[in-house]
Amino acid sequence: MAKSKGEINGHAMPHSESTDQILDRHRTSEQKSFGQKLRGFLRRNLMVILTVSGVLVGVGLGMMVRKMNLTRAQMTYFAFPGEMLLRMLKMIILPLVVCSLVSGAASLDTRSLGKLGGIAVGYFLGTTLIASCIGVSLAFIIKPGVGAGALNTNSLALESISNDKETADSFLDLARNLFPANLVAAAFRSYATDYKMVATGNDTNGTALYQKVPIGTDTDGMNILGLVLFAMVFGVALRKLGPEGEELIRFFNAFNEATMVLVSWIMWYVPLGIMFLVGSKIVEMEDVVLLVTSLGKYIFASILGHIIHGGVVLPLIYFAFTRKNPFTFLSGLITPFTTAFATCSSSATLPSMIKCVEENNGVDKRISRFILPIGATVNMDGAAIFQCVAAVFIAQLNNHELNAGQIFTILVTATASSVGAAGIPAGGIITIAIILEAIGLPTNDLSLMLAVDWIVDRTTTVVNVEGDALGAGILHHINQQEMKKKQQEAELGEDEEEEAEELLEVRVEAVANRADGESSPLVRHQAVRTPEGTPEAIESML
Structure with a gap:
């Protein structure tokens, strides 16, 4: 039995949208996206285009x-x-x-x-x-x-x-x-050197001698x-x-x-x-x-x-x-x-x-x-x-x-x-x-x-x-x-400050525990982490 136009492999397709319509919709969306890209390009580069033009x-x-x-x-x-x-x-x-x-x-x-x-x-x-x-x-x-x-x-x-x-x-x-x-x-003005000729006397023949002397002037600009x-x-x-x-x-x-x-x-x-x-x-x-x-x-x-x-x-x-x-x-x-x-x-x-x-x-x-x-x-x-x-x-x-x-x-x-x-x-x-x-x-x-x-x-x-x-x-x-x-x-300094604060807390608690005559789990944990390996090392640091 021949399948109807709206059926493929026994499954009914929506009659509201055919294959051609789907292709047209995709084509329209592509055209819209191209148009949007073109408008966006022109909007971003409008000044450049106008200036070169x-x-x-x-x-x-x-x-x-x-x-x-x-x-x-x-x-x-x-x-x-x-x-x-x-x-x-x-x-x-x-x-x-x-x-x-x-x-x-x-x-x-x-x-x-x-x-x-x-x-x-x-x-x-x-x-x-x-x-x-x-x-x-x-x-x-x-x-x-x-x-x-x-x-x-x-x-x-x-x-x-x-x-x-x-x-x-x-x-x-x-x-x-x-x-x-x-x-x-x-x-609106800048300094510029000009010159004027100043008489300095006469030579042996009686001819007047002149010397070029720089003087300050203002020029436009x-x-x-x-x-x-x-x-x-x-x-x-x-x-x-x-x-x-x-x-x-x-x-x-x-x-x-x-x-x-x-x-x-x-x-x-x-x-x-x-x-x-x-x-x-x-x-x-x-x-x-x-x-x-x-x-x-x-x-x-x-x-x-x-x-x-x-x-x-x-x-x-x-x-x-x-x-x-x-x-x-x-x-x-x-x-x-x-x-x-x-x-x-x-x-x-x-x-x-x-x-x-x-x-x-x-x-x-x-x-x-x-x-x-x-x-x-x-x-x-x-x-x-x-x-x-x-x-x-x-x-x-x-x-x-x-x-x-x-x-x-x-x-x-x-x-x-x-x-x-x-x-x-x-x-x-x-x-x-x-x-x-x-x-x-x-x-x-x-x-x-x-x-x-x-x-x-x-x-x-x-x-x-x-x-x-x-x-x-x-x-x-x-x-x-x-x-x-x-x-x-700055981040490294903050990390170092946090470590210093933690160590200070450990030391303060160690002092308190030493006053009580006992060792807390925190001190014992710190003893494992210290190079010296003993709680006495921490106490000696105090």
Whole structure:
């Protein structure tokens, strides 16, 4: 007898759901799960997708608008949305740096602060020195200045840039800016040495003699180095106050959290601002073909150095310290990297970097808000690379053979001067002048660097902020290891205290039993456990 459609092997199947219906239900559930996964992915990575899309759309928009031959005034109007992004990011830098450093320094104990600070300084100096070595090596291998002797500023319609500041005065200014005379003025001005000619008399022919005398002046631009040092020391001082400083520490903590809320709001404007930043830069470009053909080897050497340092050296250092995949760590920082590429400013990238490092990579707030502002100020690996390449390039351009002493001077000066390099677009150009003065080369060709700085400065800033982020990850790992070690020591100490309390109880009971003239079972049990093996051994210990 043939079985009905609803029977299989004599067992009746529910007529309400056939095999096709079951397959459809599974297919629908799979589609729902895929849709949920897709929505979850888009929700988690929406900011990254929007930011990268902003860069791509900006490139296309810039190429389209470039064909319209805008006037200078129209270019300014076109760049306005991007200018607003830069202004918002710069607006948030001062409260973010000061409050984050004060709260970070106050939240760490003095011993941890000293140890982490020492490791951070060693990391920053070590990576910058490695970057300088990479830059010099690539410049000697690629030889960007050889064959470019006919190149001059006139061929590119550039104005010459002169810098007559002495090398010693440049480093003295760095030390002076560490201790600003006016904290309020340090928020928008920094110290810089200028010179005036003072008559000192006449020579034997009656000609007036003049002497160049350094004088102090103020220049526009935030003295971020002095603010960083003050905020760190002030945070340590608040911690030393104990209970009296708690109220002020809570104020800075609340100020810091409120600032991060503002950062999260600004981040939603970043894709639109980046789109117009990139587009306006493409519109403003001069003859790109002439620049690339004239300075192509210099651009190639600088960007290759950034790729080697950022793609190989820094990840290897991170892996050596943490034994974790560095690219997993870096994958959570696409938004700040894109912001760095578009703005060319380490300081402007700081708000998004702090937010992404904490939320995407789980770095402790005490570490990120203490280390990242310092790194954005003193850690300039990418700048050290292009500065060294530029110094060797200008030497080759002028047919000047560098000796071993001058090469060593370039390495040391680039490492030291990068500490004082401003975290702003084209901030590293001035530090190149310090290197050139130190090795006795003319600074007339600095305008060539400025002509292509808008290209090189993008990868420079990305490497700068990458070094800061990986440094924060390394310090977070070291701090976690220290905390685990302290926790294990504390648990071990608790176990030892419990054993000591048990032994004390045994001794007290032994004394009581000895007074009664008898031995308790507990004492007899302890006698078995003691090395001496007799109750008298315990009593003698009493």
